[in-house]
Amino acid sequence: MTNLPMRLTFFLSRKHARGDFEIRMFYPGKTESAVAFSKIDQALNLISTFDPRRYQQIKDDVKKILVFSAEPAAAQWIGGLRMCVLDKEYLFRADISPTEIAASIVHEATHAHLERLGMEYTEEARSRIERICTESQIAFAKRLPEPGRSLEIAEWQLSLPESYWTNDEIQNRGLEALADLGKTSRQARFFYPILKWLVARRRSKPKRIGELPE
Numbered sequence: 448m449t450n451l452p453m454r455l456t457f458f459l460s461r462k463h464a465r466g467d468f469e470i471r472m473f474y475p476g477k478t479e480s481a482v483a484f485s486k487i488d489q490a491l492n493l494i495s496t497f498d499p500r501r502y503q504q505i506k507d508d509v510k511k512i513l514v515f516s517a518e519p520a521a522a523q524w525i526g527g528l529r530m531c532v533l534d535k536e537y538l539f540r541a542d543i544s545p546t547e548i549a550a551s552i553v554h555e556a557t558h559a560h561l562e563r564l565g566m567e568y569t570e571e572a573r574s575r576i577e578r579i580c581t582e583s584q585i586a587f588a589k590r591l592p593e594p595g596r597s598l599e600i601a602e603w604q605l606s607l608p609e610s611y612w613t614n615d616e617i618q619n620r621g622l623e624a625l626a627d628l629g630k631t632s633r634q635a636r637f638f639y640p641i642l643k644w645l646v647a648r649r650r651s652k653p654k655r656i657g658e659l660p661e
Contacts, residue, residue: 450525450527450528453513453525453528453530453532454528456473456513456515457469457471457511457513457528457530459473459474460472460473460474460513460514460515461473461474461475461480463480463484463487465484465488465491467491467506468491468506468509468510468511468512469510469511469512470484470487470511470512470513471511471512471513471514472484472513472514472515472535473513473514473515473535475514479539482539483514483535483538483539486538486545486548487512487514487533487538487545487548489545489548490545490546490548490549490552491549491552493545493546493549493591494549494552494553494587497587497590497591497592498553498587498590501553501556501583501587504556504560505552505553505556505559508529508556508559508560508563509529509530509531509552509555509556509559510528510529510530511528511529511530511531512530512531512532512533512552513530513531513532513533514532514533514535514538515532515533515534515535516532516534516535516536517532517533517534517537518534518536518621519620519621520534521533521534521537521547521551522534522537522551522552522554522555523555524555524558524559524562526558526559526562529559531552531555531556531559533548533551533552537551542596544595544596546588546591546593546594546595546596546597547595547596547597547600549587549597550584550587550588550597550600550601553583553584553587554580554581554583554584554601555580557579557580557583557584558576558580561576561579561580570612570613570614573612573613574609574611574612577604577607577612578605581601581604581605582605584597584600584601584604585598585601585602585605588601
């Protein structure tokens with residue numbers, strides 16, 4: 448049931464005709480969807496051309512690609528649906544090329560592969576898992592004749608401290624992204640104080656003896 452909203456979002460989204468993946472975008476205009484799908488096609492073609500073995504692995508692990516919101520990240524893996532979500536705002540940025548999109552897909556597909564191998568994405572394992580996924584990005588970028596900014600971005604990710612991946616830090620970044628979105632969205636302005644209060648309440652709740660941290 449936890450994946451029902453995203454399952455419904457995918458079902459309602461515009462389809463893209465590509466045989467090896469189910470690719471969709473949530474409520475785009477025709478011009479918008481053409482740009483998004485072209486960028487994704489170019490990204491996937493880069494992987495299949497310069498790292499064909501990895502591409503076959505990605506086809507085994509990832510079944511769906513959805514252009515939606517993944518803020519504050521560039522992309523997100525939803526294991527229950529075997530779906531990679533690409534952030535719409537990131538995808539449409541002028542400084543983000545198909546090369547960077549390809550690197551994001553490689554990163555999320557590595558999450559998919561590790562999950563299928565039984566590695567759980569717990570807070571304790573998160574930093575190690577993210578490092579493995581980022582190292583996959585770097586290995587892929589080094590195969591490209593023109594890696595662009597994808598190598599630079601991955602190396603920056605690799606330099607992040609372990610504290611960056613704690614639950615508290617991830618929640619803080621999510622709140623900051625929502626606050627930023629609130630500058631242009633009435634819905635975000637409405638939900639921001641509610642979510643901020645819920646996060647603060649959860650953190651201040653005393654732990655019972657023997658209770659494991661969340």
